[in-house]
Each structure stands twice: as C-alpha cells, then as structure tokens.
Amino acid sequence: MALIVQKYGGTSVGTIERIEAVADRVIATRDKGNQVVVVVSAMSGETNRLIALANEIVDKPPAHEMDVLVSTGEQVTIALLSMALIKKGAAARSYTGSQIKMLTDSAHGKARILDILCGDMEKDLQDGNIIVVAGFQGVDEKGRITTLGRGGSDTTAVAMAAALKADECQIYTDVDGVYTTDPRIEPNARKLDKITFEEMLEMASLGSKVLQIRSVEFAGKYNVPLRVLSSFEEAEGSGTLITTEDDEMEQALISGIAFNKDEAQLTISGVPDKPGVASDILGPITEANIEIDMIVQNVGEDSSTDFTFTVHRNDYDAALAILTRTGDEVKARKVYGDNRIVKVSLVGVGMRSHAGIACKMFSALAEENINIRMISTSEIKISVVIDEKYLELGVRTLHSAFGLENDGNLASA
Amino acid sequence: MALIVQKYGGTSVGTIERIEAVADRVIATRDKGNQVVVVVSAMSGETNRLIALANEIVDKPPAHEMDVLVSTGEQVTIALLSMALIKKGAAARSYTGSQIKMLTDSAHGKARILDILCGDMEKDLQDGNIIVVAGFQGVDEKGRITTLGRGGSDTTAVAMAAALKADECQIYTDVDGVYTTDPRIEPNARKLDKITFEEMLEMASLGSKVLQIRSVEFAGKYNVPLRVLSSFEEAEGSGTLITTEDDEMEQALISGIAFNKDEAQLTISGVPDKPGVASDILGPITEANIEIDMIVQNVGEDSSTDFTFTVHRNDYDAALAILTRTGDEVKARKVYGDNRIVKVSLVGVGMRSHAGIACKMFSALAEENINIRMISTSEIKISVVIDEKYLELGVRTLHSAFGLENDGNLASA
Numbered sequence: 001m002a003l004i005v006q007k008y009g010g011t012s013v014g015t016i017e018r019i020e021a022v023a024d025r026v027i028a029t030r031d032k033g034n035q036v037v038v039v040v041s042a043m044s045g046e047t048n049r050l051i052a053l054a055n056e057i058v059d060k061p062p063a064h065e066m067d068v069l070v071s072t073g074e075q076v077t078i079a080l081l082s083m084a085l086i087k088k089g090a091a092a093r094s095y096t097g098s099q100i101k102m103l104t105d106s107a108h109g110k111a112r113i114l115d116i117l118c119g120d121m122e123k124d125l126q127d128g129n130i131i132v133v134a135g136f137q138g139v140d141e142k143g144r145i146t147t148l149g150r151g152g153s154d155t156t157a158v159a160m161a162a163a164l165k166a167d168e169c170q171i172y173t174d175v176d177g178v179y180t181t182d183p184r185i186e187p188n189a190r191k192l193d194k195i196t197f198e199e200m201l202e203m204a205s206l207g208s209k210v211l212q213i214r215s216v217e218f219a220g221k222y223n224v225p226l227r228v229l230s231s232f233e234e235a236e237g238s239g240t241l242i243t244t245e246d247d248e249m250e251q252a253l254i255s256g257i258a259f260n261k262d263e264a265q266l267t268i269s270g271v272p273d274k275p276g277v278a279s280d281i282l283g284p285i286t287e288a289n290i291e292i293d294m295i296v297q298n299v300g301e302d303s304s305t306d307f308t309f310t311v312h313r314n315d316y317d318a319a320l321a322i323l324t325r326t327g328d329e330v331k332a333r334k335v336y337g338d339n340r341i342v343k344v345s346l347v348g349v350g351m352r353s354h355a356g357i358a359c360k361m362f363s364a365l366a367e368e369n370i371n372i373r374m375i376s377t378s379e380i381k382i383s384v385v386i387d388e389k390y391l392e393l394g395v396r397t398l399h400s401a402f403g404l405e406n407d408g409n410l411a412s413a
Numbered sequence: 414m415a416l417i418v419q420k421y422g423g424t425s426v427g428t429i430e431r432i433e434a435v436a437d438r439v440i441a442t443r444d445k446g447n448q449v450v451v452v453v454s455a456m457s458g459e460t461n462r463l464i465a466l467a468n469e470i471v472d473k474p475p476a477h478e479m480d481v482l483v484s485t486g487e488q489v490t491i492a493l494l495s496m497a498l499i500k501k502g503a504a505a506r507s508y509t510g511s512q513i514k515m516l517t518d519s520a521h522g523k524a525r526i527l528d529i530l531c532g533d534m535e536k537d538l539q540d541g542n543i544i545v546v547a548g549f550q551g552v553d554e555k556g557r558i559t560t561l562g563r564g565g566s567d568t569t570a571v572a573m574a575a576a577l578k579a580d581e582c583q584i585y586t587d588v589d590g591v592y593t594t595d596p597r598i599e600p601n602a603r604k605l606d607k608i609t610f611e612e613m614l615e616m617a618s619l620g621s622k623v624l625q626i627r628s629v630e631f632a633g634k635y636n637v638p639l640r641v642l643s644s645f646e647e648a649e650g651s652g653t654l655i656t657t658e659d660d661e662m663e664q665a666l667i668s669g670i671a672f673n674k675d676e677a678q679l680t681i682s683g684v685p686d687k688p689g690v691a692s693d694i695l696g697p698i699t700e701a702n703i704e705i706d707m708i709v710q711n712v713g714e715d716s717s718t719d720f721t722f723t724v725h726r727n728d729y730d731a732a733l734a735i736l737t738r739t740g741d742e743v744k745a746r747k748v749y750g751d752n753r754i755v756k757v758s759l760v761g762v763g764m765r766s767h768a769g770i771a772c773k774m775f776s777a778l779a780e781e782n783i784n785i786r787m788i789s790t791s792e793i794k795i796s797v798v799i800d801e802k803y804l805e806l807g808v809r810t811l812h813s814a815f816g817l818e819n820d821g822n823l824a825s826a
Contacts, residue, residue: 016466016469016470019470020470050489053429053489053493054492054493054496056429057429057432057433057493057496057497057500058496058497058499058500061496062495062496062499064506065492065495065496065499065507066492066496068488068491068492068495068507068509069488069489069492069493069496071488072485072488072489075481075482075484075485075488076463076466076482076485078481079467079478079479079481079482080466080467080470080482082475082478082481083467083470083471083474083475083478083479083482084470084471086471086475086478087470087471093477094478094481096481096558098511099556099557119556120555120556142533143512143532143533144512145509
C-alpha cells in the first residue's frame with residue numbers, strides 16, 4: 001500500500017462541479033489501494049475577494065490579520081471537498097493548518113515551515129480516512145495563523161509528503177506536465193516523462209512557471225518524488241516525474257529550453273580596473289533594492305574593464321540612472337543599456353559530462369544570424385541574452401538543433 | 414478600569430462601512446478607560462452563502478465539516494474588524510474560537526460550552542490590546558471545530574464575560590433595548606431601563622426575540638450584567654440592562670407583555686378520568702416529536718375530564734390526527750382544535766408579591782369582550798390564549814390597563 005499526497009490548486013477546485021471531480025479522482029486513487037492525503041488551495045477568485053475586502057479598509061493591512069483573513073479561503077475548500085468525499089461514500093476528515101500543526105516561523109504572509117507535528121492526523125490516516133489538508137497555511141509557536149505566501153500550497157503538499165515519508169507527491173494543475181519548452185512558442189515542444197530536481201529548479205526560475213521554486217527545493221532536499229499532472233484530463237496521464245538523478249537511466253543531454261522576457265541589460269564600459277571596482281558599481285544598485293540576475297565582466301582595452309548585468313525590466317530606468325551616476329564617479333568611458341532583450345537557457349544535467357554543448361548552441365544561433373549579447377554558464381545550464389525580436393526563432397532553432405521534439409538527444413552514456 | 418464585553422451581530426458588521434463604525438464605537442468605549450473584548454458574528458448573508466455552497470454538494474452535509482465551513486464566516490469578520498481598529502490607531506488582536514480555547518462538547522452545529530481557557534488572550538488584554546473574538550464557534554477536546562448553533566454569538570459573549578468576570582456584557586443589535594411589548598402592535602410601548610433575567614427569559618421564550626434564550630440563561634447563571642443596545646443609533650443610548658432582582662429599587666409589577674402567534678390549541682373532552690390518562694393522551698403526541706407548550710386539565714361533567722394543550726402551529730394537523738385516534742381509544746366524548754389562536758402573557762417579578770394581577774387582567778379583557786380560552790400561570794407570568802383576531806386589541810388593552818406606557822405601574826412596595 002502506497003501513501004500518495006495529492007495537491008489541487010485554485011482552478012482545480014474553482015467550482016462545486018470541479019470539487020466533485022477532484023473527489024472522484026481522490027477516491028479512484030484510494031481504490032487502487034493507496035492511502036491518500038489531499039492538499040487544497042482556496043477556490044480560484046476567493047483569495048482575491050478577501051484581499052479586496054481588506055483593501056476597502058486599508059491599503060496595507062497588518063500581515064498577521066491578513067493571514068487570519070485569507071486562510072479562511074482554504075478552510076472553505078477543505079470542508080467542501082470533505083463533504084463531497086463523504087457523500088461519495090469515503091471516510092474523510094478535514095484539517096486546517098493549525099489542526100495539522102504545520103509549525104512555521106512568524107513571518108506572516110511568507111512564513112517558512114519549521115516542522116509538521118501531524119496531531120491526530122496519522123491515526124486518522126491509519127484508520128482508513130482520506131485526509132484533506134488546507135494548503136498555504138500554518139501556525140506559529142504562539143498559535144497564531146500564518147500563511148506561506150503565493151504558491152504555498154505546493155510547499156504544504158511537499159512538506160506533508162516529506163513528513164509522512166509518502167511514496168509520491170502529485171501536484172495537479174492546469175498543465176499535464178513539464179515541457180521541453182513553452183508549447184505556445186514551439187509547437188513541437190514535448191512533454192518530459194522525467195526531470196531532475198536541479199533541472200526543474202533551473203527551468204522554473206528561468207520562467208517555466210509550473211511549480212513554485214520553494215516546493216521543488218523542498219522536494220529535492222527531502223528527496224520526495226514529485227509528479228506534475230493535469231486535473232482537467234479525462235484519462236489519467238502520468239504527467240512528469242521530478243526526482244533525483246538516476247544513474248541507470250539513459251540521460252538526456254538537454255532537458256529543456258527556458259526563457260525569460262522580464263529582463264533588461266545594462267553595461268558600463270571602460271572602467272579603470274582596480275580591486276573593489278565590482279562592488280563600487282554593483283553596490284549602489286543592490287542598495288536600491290534592485291535584484292541583479294546575470295553578471296559578466298570582461299577585461300577591455302587599456303587594462304580597463306567592462307561590466308554587463310541584467311535586472312528585472314521594471315527596474316531598468318532606476319538602475320540606468322544609478323549606473324550613470326556611478327559612471328561619472330568611477331570615470332567610466334560609457335554607460336548604456338537595453339530593455340528589449342531576452343534570456344534563453346539550455347538546461348540539462350547531461351551537459352555536465354559532455355563537452356561541445358555550448359559550441360553547438362552558439363553555432364546554431366549564428367546560423368540564423370542571431371547575435372549573442374551576453375553568455376553565462378553553470379553546471380547544468382547555458383544562458384544567452386539575445387535581442388527580444390529573436391526570442392521565438394532562437395527557441396525553435398535550439399529546440400530543433402538538440403532534437404528535443406523527438407527525444408533524439410540521448411547521451412550515448 | 415472596567416472590563417466590557419461587547420457583541421455585534423451580523424447586520425452590525427454587514428458591510429465594511431459598518432465594521433468601521435463598530436471600530437469607532439469600540440475605541441470610544443476604550444477611550445472612556447475600559448478594557449474591551451469584542452465578540453462578532455459573520456457578516457450578514459455570509460453564513461447563508463456558505464450553507465448554499467455546501468447544499469450544492471449535498472442536502473444534509475456532515476455536521477463536523479459544516480462547522481469547519483461556516484466558522485470561516487466569523488473568522489473573516491475578526492480579521493477585518495482588527496484591521497479597522499489597527500488602522501484607527503488601536504492595538505488589537507483577533508482570536509478564533511480555537512485560539513481562545515472555547516472548549517465545547519462535540520455536538521457539532523449545537524455545541525455547548527464546557528470551559529474557556531483563554532490562552533494568551535488575558536495577557537494580550539492586560540498589555541492594552543482590544544481583543545476581537547469570533548463568536549458562535551468553539552473547539553472540542555480533540556481540537557475539532559464546533560459551532561454553538563444559531564444565535565451562538567450572544568452565548569459566546571456572555572461566556573467570555575463570565576470567564577473574565579467582566580463588569581458588563583453589551584449586546585449590540587438592531588433594536589435599542591427591550592420594550593414593554595412589540596411597538597409594531599402597541600405604538601405606546603416603552604423601552605425598559607432594566608429587567609430581571611427571569612423576566613427576560615419569559616419575554617424571550619414568549620416571542621420577544623431580542624436575545625437568544627441560552628445566552629440569557631447563561632448570564633443569569635453566572636450573574637453577568639447584560640445590556641441590550643442599538644448599534645445603529647448615532648448617540649449612545651443606555652439600552653436595557655438585564656440583571657438580577659434588586660431589592661432596593663422600586664419594582665414594577667409588570668415588566669412587559671409578550672405574545673406568541675405560532676401556536677395552535679387542541680382539546681379532548683369527556684375522557685373517563687383514571688390514573689395515567691394524562692400520559693395516555695399526551696404520550697403519543699410527544700412520541701411523534703411534537704413539542705407541547707401549555708397544558709390545562711379540568712374536571713368535567715360525570716367525573717370525566719377535559720384536556721387542552723397547545724402545540725406549534727406547524728404541528729397542528731399531525732397533532733389533531735394523533736389526538737383523534739387517541740380519542741377513539743380512550744372513548745373520549747369529543748376531540749377538536751383551533752389553529753387561529755394566540756397566546757398573550759403578562760410578565761413581571763412584581764406579581765410574586767401582589768395579588769389581584771390576574772383578576773385585573775381578566776376583567777380588562779372582558780370589558781373588551783375578548784373571550785379567554787385557556788389560562789396558565791407561573792410565578793412571574795400569566796398567559797392567556799385568545800382568538801387570533803383579538804391579538805392587537807388584547808395587547809393594547811393590557812398595556813394600557815397596567816399603565817406600561819408611562820411607567821405607571823410601580824408597586825408601592
């Protein structure tokens with residue numbers, strides 16, 4: 001008998017009809033001989049309705065009372081889903097974050113999970129009950145209600161799976177799995193059967209927003225097999241399994257292509273090179289609470305140096321103003337930027353042990369006359385910054401160059 | 414420094430605007446040097462909205478999950494009221510029934526309070542916080558959410574006041590106090606400054622639905638001074654204080670006139686009188702789960718006996734059918750009934766020590782040719798059953814006969 005944790009998001013429980021459909025799916029899972037713990041979000045629209053009520057009173061409501069308010073959203077869903085399960089003949093019981101003793105720190109609105117004490121829940125599970133848990137919410141050591149922040153229900157599900165040593169944590173969402181890239185850009189994008197935690201982290205943080213990054217980190221840390229599935233498909237698909245690297249399986253060189261359209265690039269060139277110059281330049285940016293993503297430094301002419309970095313596009317104007325001031329101070333030759341760029345990244349654990357990936361990437365882009373403005377590499381990814389207008393062409397070119405559409409890039413390992 | 418518990422019902426917190434007005438009133442109470450604990454209901458309409466959601470799934474939802482569902486209504490209100498108080502500069506904190514440790518039995522939907530452990534609440538109160546408590550809800554010894562049933566927020570407020578030994582429990586509602594009778598029937602009805610718990614119980618159970626009976630019983634048992642006030646009046650009225658009998662005050666003979674239009678009368682006459690005949694007659698009625706209110710038995714002709722009793726008007730047809738069968742069995746002379754009757758009651762602790770009240774009541778009605786069909790008396794009330802068509806005339810006649818419109822019936826004590 002396996003123990004399965006399932007998580008259903010807001011759109012999956014957005015109406016009574018969908019809640020009934022979730023109940024059917026949960027019962028089907030149980031009927032295959034599994035124990036089931038279900039984690040649910042608030043019905044879609046409900047959290048925003050509650051936030052709007054609070055904002056009628058005050059623009060920035062106190063975070064601890066905001067948590068008391070919005071946590072009612074999931075509480076409504078657990079009650080309704082439990083009712084639907086009981087109506088269909090299943091033994092079920094709901095648990096709020098406080099009842100499950102999901103202990104968090106006191107950072108209201110973005111609390112971190114410290115422990116799960118489970119309370120009576122494990123006994124109820126052993127007694128044959130389906131356990132229905134409110135996602136997104138917890139309780140601090142003083143007994144005050146906390147929330148984990150947006151997407152926190154994924155984290156709740158993974159944390160429950162880790163605490164209960166579940167065999168699998170299934171995240172039901174409105175897509176049927178993780179794709180090699182965004183199918184809206186590359187129609188030949190292929191659903192992946194399997195991906196590693198590390199790859200998923202790179203894919204997620206680079207813009208493939210299927211899962212919350214924190215929940216993937218959590219799953220990787222506690223080695224909880226995570227599966228992304230669609231809650232809207234009639235037939236039960238197998239989705240995409242996110243798990244640890246498996247030595248015995250054939251390993252794809254490249255798992256997917258992620259991209260990010262929210263960035264802007266800034267350059268300061270001809271800076272007299274001396275120790276501490278990097279922090280002179282980047283310090284004022286971070287002090288203005290602007291987050292920096294990629295950073296590249298080249299040695300330029302005359303033993304001066306060039307810096308290029310990217311920030312969120314919303315921060316572009318502010319960052320350019322700061323950098324211009326800095327340019328005067330450090331006597332740089334030139335400060336300039338561009339906010340019509342995109343970042344495209346190849347992701348794959350297979351590239352660790354295979355040379356030539358970067359070279360193949362660059363030449364594929366060159367063949368299409370796509371100019372690379374910036375390059376950054378890590379163990380399992382290569383990112384390039386290109387002009388925004390080449391986004392679609394670039395993604396499709398790489399997708400095809402690495403044979404992602406037909407699983408053709410297996411390493412000969 | 415006094416400790417005041419205030420309770421605001423659903424209409425008093427029905428909109429954000431009204432919640433802001435409640436916050437102003439609470440702060441005004443605090444600014445007079447009081448500690449304040451506020452108990453609130455769900456915003457009006459919210460409980461019904463939640464019940465409708467559940468009924469989309471199933472007609473009779475399991476009571477324990479229903480409690481999880483509907484208790485979110487008050488949780489929303491405590492968060493919003495706390496936000497409004499904090500915005501206006503007051504220190505405030507919300508508490509759910511579970512956080513306040515309002516311990517109840519496990520009778521979901523109609524739980525009874527066993528104890529209030531208060532948790533951190535008393536310390537927060539001492540630290541100068543306004544405490545905002547979710548009414549209507551509690552938690553059983555297993556940590557499951559319970560609700561006290563309709564009107565339970567009044568009971569929560571009284572229980573809080575008893576546990577904290579509050580100086581006064583103020584129930585804010587949409588009327589400005591308890592009246593000598595219903596002003597819609599007698600325009601001269603006068604607001605009472607003071608009434609005893611016992612009188613209030615008789616008034617409430619007889620149809621003046623200002624307060625939940627259970628909360629009045631609770632207040633009387635723990636001797637919590639209870640005040641009914643309007644939350645919609647601009648100026649702060651003093652409402653009606655419900656308290657223990659006060660020997661030193663001038664005592665009114667009659668406090669008010671209650672009436673009940675929901676009853677029907679049944680009679681079985683000419684029953685051969687022998688031991689056990691009362692239970693032969695009434696037994697089948699109670700076995701059918703029909704509640705009996707007044708019961709009168711007269712010795713009739715030929716050592717036979719007549720029984721007359723009243724039931725809720727909804728149960729009239731069923732009760733008449735049962736009584737007709739019983740009539741055949743016990744060889745009664747006749748079985749008949751009338752569902753167009755009303756009960757009118759004089760209530761007043763003063764009548765304990767004063768004779769002649771009943772006589773004055775009967776002759777006042779006789780002067781208006783109002784026929785009395787049934788009489789029942791207790792220590793502090795006299796009830797008569799009359800034809801429905803005489804309701805308004807009867808109430809006005811008695812109101813005037815006992816000088817209730819101008820406080821004219823003080824006992825010379």
